[in-house]
Amino acid sequence: MSGVSLEVSDLTVHYRTLRGDVHALEGVGFTMADGEIMGLVGESGSGKSTLGKSLIRMDSRMRHVRGTVRLDGEELPIGDQAAMTPFRYHRVSLIPQYSMSALNPTRRIGRMIDELLESRGVRPASVRAELLRRLDLVGLSGQVLRRYPIELSGGMKQRVVMVLSTLLDPSLLIADEVTSALDVSTQRAVAQTLVEFRDRGYLAGMIFVSHDISLVNQIADTIMVMYAGKPVEKGTAEAVVNGPRHPYTRMLISSLPEVGVTHAERRLEGIPGSPPGLLDPPRGCRFRERCPLAFDKCDQEPPFVEVDRGHWAACWKAG
Amino acid sequence: MLRLDRVSKVYRVGSFGRERLHAVRDVGFEVRSGQVVALIGESGSGKSTIGKMVLGLTSITGGAITFEGTDVAGLRGHRAHKEYYRRVQGVFQDPFSSFNPVFPADRVFALIRAEYFPEVGEAEWRRRIEESLRVVRLDPAQVLGKYPHQLSGGQLQRILIARALLLDIRLLVADEVISMLDASTRIDVLNLLADLKARGMGILFVTHDLSLGNYVSDTAVILRRGAIAESGPADRVFTNPLHPYTRRLLSSVPRLHRTWAQADAELPADDGGCPVHGRAGAGDGSATLVEVEAGHFVGCAGDGEGGPCRPDPRA
Numbered sequence: 001m002s003g004v005s006l007e008v009s010d011l012t013v014h015y016r017t018l019r020g021d022v023h024a025l026e027g028v029g030f031t032m033a034d035g036e037i038m039g040l041v042g043e044s045g046s047g048k049s050t051l052g053k054s055l056i057r058m059d060s061r062m063r064h065v066r067g068t069v070r071l072d073g074e075e076l077p078i079g080d081q082a083a084m085t086p087f088r089y090h091r092v093s094l095i096p097q098y099s100m101s102a103l104n105p106t107r108r109i110g111r112m113i114d115e116l117l118e119s120r121g122v123r124p125a126s127v128r129a130e131l132l133r134r135l136d137l138v139g140l141s142g143q144v145l146r147r148y149p150i151e152l153s154g155g156m157k158q159r160v161v162m163v164l165s166t167l168l169d170p171s172l173l174i175a176d177e178v179t180s181a182l183d184v185s186t187q188r189a190v191a192q193t194l195v196e197f198r199d200r201g202y203l204a205g206m207i208f209v210s211h212d213i214s215l216v217n218q219i220a221d222t223i224m225v226m227y228a229g230k231p232v233e234k235g236t237a238e239a240v241v242n243g244p245r246h247p248y249t250r251m252l253i254s255s256l257p258e259v260g261v262t263h264a265e266r267r268l269e270g271i272p273g274s275p276p277g278l279l280d281p282p283r284g285c286r287f288r289e290r291c292p293l294a295f296d297k298c299d300q301e302p303p304f305v306e307v308d309r310g311h312w313a314a315c316w317k318a319g
Numbered sequence: 320m321l322r323l324d325r326v327s328k329v330y331r332v333g334s335f336g337r338e339r340l341h342a343v344r345d346v347g348f349e350v351r352s353g354q355v356v357a358l359i360g361e362s363g364s365g366k367s368t369i370g371k372m373v374l375g376l377t378s379i380t381g382g383a384i385t386f387e388g389t390d391v392a393g394l395r396g397h398r399a400h401k402e403y404y405r406r407v408q409g410v411f412q413d414p415f416s417s418f419n420p421v422f423p424a425d426r427v428f429a430l431i432r433a434e435y436f437p438e439v440g441e442a443e444w445r446r447r448i449e450e451s452l453r454v455v456r457l458d459p460a461q462v463l464g465k466y467p468h469q470l471s472g473g474q475l476q477r478i479l480i481a482r483a484l485l486l487d488i489r490l491l492v493a494d495e496v497i498s499m500l501d502a503s504t505r506i507d508v509l510n511l512l513a514d515l516k517a518r519g520m521g522i523l524f525v526t527h528d529l530s531l532g533n534y535v536s537d538t539a540v541i542l543r544r545g546a547i548a549e550s551g552p553a554d555r556v557f558t559n560p561l562h563p564y565t566r567r568l569l570s571s572v573p574r575l576h577r578t579w580a581q582a583d584a585e586l587p588a589d590d591g592g593c594p595v596h597g598r599a600g601a602g603d604g605s606a607t608l609v610e611v612e613a614g615h616f617v618g619c620a621g622d623g624e625g626g627p628c629r630p631d632p633r634a
Contacts, residue, residue: 043501154362183361183527188571188579211502214530215573241575255506257534258574259557263513268534270510271503274471 005205006032006172011067013054021063023278024050026229028067029304030312032172032205032222037198039216039237040209042226045275048209049097051226052174054078055207056087056094071171089120093170093203097177100157103149110145113164127167134163134202138193155186162193166202173203177210191219214256217241222310225249228275228286231304233318235311245307245318248287285315293317320387320521321350321373321407321490327381328368328545342368344546345382345607348538350521352489355512357532357553358525360542361568369542370494370525374409375400386490405435408483412495414475418467424475425463427482435486451484455511473504480511491515494525509535529572533557541565547608551615560586561594561617593620593628 011028014021025047032038042048054062055069055078064079071091077083096102104112113131114124132142138159149157158178166173175194179187197203210216216223217237224234225246233246244250251271261268273290276282284299285291291298297316304314328343343365350356360366371377373384375391384391386407394400411417418424428448432439439447449459455477462474470478476496483491493512497505512522513535526532532539532553539553541562549562560566570582577585594617595609608616621628 043503184529184571184573185361185567188573192579212573213502214575217575218573218579252503253575255503256575257506257509257530258576259530259533259569259572261534262554263510263535267510267513268506270505270507274504 012065039220325382357536364542365545409492
């Protein structure tokens with residue numbers, strides 16, 4: 001891995017609601033190296049999908065409060081819808097959650113792809129050969145272009161979506177829960193295909209968003225764990241899974257039932273309580289209420305600091 | 320307690336229902352009291368259809384489902400069904416869709432009272448609700464009077480289980496009850512199922528997730544395309560998987576401390592044969608299950624639709 005390719009600093013995004021601003025992302029800062037697959041894990045409402053969306057398209061409810069994103073040294077104008085257009089799909093690409101279920105049912109796959117390419121200013125004929133080559137790589141014949149989405153299985157649709165979203169070799173692909181609707185064997189095939197895409201240079205870096213840390217660990221180089229709108233830990237997948245520093249990560253990992261663990265032998269425990277509301281988030285550490293290690297100092301915000309080489313954590317006790 | 324005997328379900332599909340879809344084929348197993356049976360399968364395996372047939376929500380095409388000696392398909396009329404639901408209840412995947420968002424979540428308790436216990440007094444009913452909330456480890460003060468959107472998925476799911484506990488239920492059908500819950504709370508619901516099992520309840524635990532199927536279950540039933548591929552004591556099925564399909568599922572489930580490659584390497588060697596017909600592979604998948612060790616049954620590797628259980632060597 002060479003130099004830094006993605007640099008996010010102090011990214012803060014709020015959702016506007018009638019009751020006030022929801023602080024969905026607060027001071028998010030991290031870097032990704034060239035070629036890195038970063039697994040982004042967190043529970044529902046932790047801000048992982050919001051982070052993914054912020055890097056490519058903020059919807060009308062989202063407000064970019066502060067912070068910058070630099071991709072390959074160039075600043076992304078994330079708060080400016082029009083200025084972001086040239087970057088979208090060409091440099092930053094997104095596979096949104098449930099996208100495989102959102103394929104236009106009235107269009108054949110081929111025509112839908114052509115329309116999408118044209119809308120992004122790409123002549124379909126210029127990438128046709130590459131499209132067929134990549135479909136073949138994921139085990140789909142060119143025939144699939146003449147099919148309607150209803151004629152394909154979930155795994156086939158997801159592979160079409162993956163090929164389509166990486167056709168222009170983006171610098172960054174954000175894959176949001178791409179395998180969560182798939183059966184386990186298909187899930188494995190889809191996840192491994194994304195790694196192969198990286199190895200072949202079809203994408204320079206990927207943020208793989210998932211709620212399942214066991215799945216992320218199978219394919220990611222690094223893992224970032226989010227809680228209540230903030231990253232709490234980032235490090236190599238190996239370090240985060242085997243030597244987690246943040247109490248939240250530790251409790252999350254120890255609450256996972258795995259094949260081979262039975263209730264009779266070892267009763268696992270969940271994390272008591274629930275995440276704080278983000279309409280008016282508490283001061284200091286956002287995990288404090290549920291944390292068994294919490295002490296006085298936790299009412300001050302713990303900084304996201306490097307606790308070991310390449311391993312960051314936001315906890316006063318993680319140092 | 321609950322017994323399924325060669326149960327089948329055929330749906331009519333296609334235009335004018337001319338085609339037949341065998342959603343469930345000759346499925347048989349038993350749930351005893353104090354036992355958790357995990358019904359594991361991918362989408363389209365028929366696992367939810369079986370859950371619905373047990374709950375009497377869909378008709379049975381062939382075979383029989385009996386609960387404590389009574390034929391479930393033979394239940395006729397409101398009264399018989401009501402008595403059945405006094406003993407058998409279901410909880411489903413999406414807790415949010417089980418509640419009416421206009422009313423407080425605890426209305427589900429009032430509905431049980433109106434239907435089953437109109438004679439019980441206010442104070443006594445309150446006591447029963449609080450007790451059953453305590454069993455599911457909820458603080459009554461925190462959940463009573465709250466609307467569904469004010470509660471988490473885990474809390475709502477536990478309220479639904481508490482609702483079932485108000486009745487004197489003997490069997491709980493839990494269909495993907497934790498699939499929608501967050502990792503840090505799903506273990507609480509799993510532990511709750513284990514507690515209920517310890518109280519003598521029988522649980523039919525329907526899931527697509529093998530790692531969850533292993534944690535609380537005594538028996539595992541692996542379904543493939545409507546038929547049982549493999550069934551037996553959960554620890555045997557998970558440590559000594561014999562059907563190629565079970566093996567593939569086990570090698571694909573992501574595990575935290577094993578890479579997929581390690582999981583592949585750890586599986587007992589596959590001799591490439593069908594567990595029923597061996598390497599010769601003359602079976603077409605229609606054969607019944609074979610008992611390979613005490614209580615551990617495995618089916619033919621064929622696809623169940625006439626396909627051979629061995630790949631054609633010429634292909």
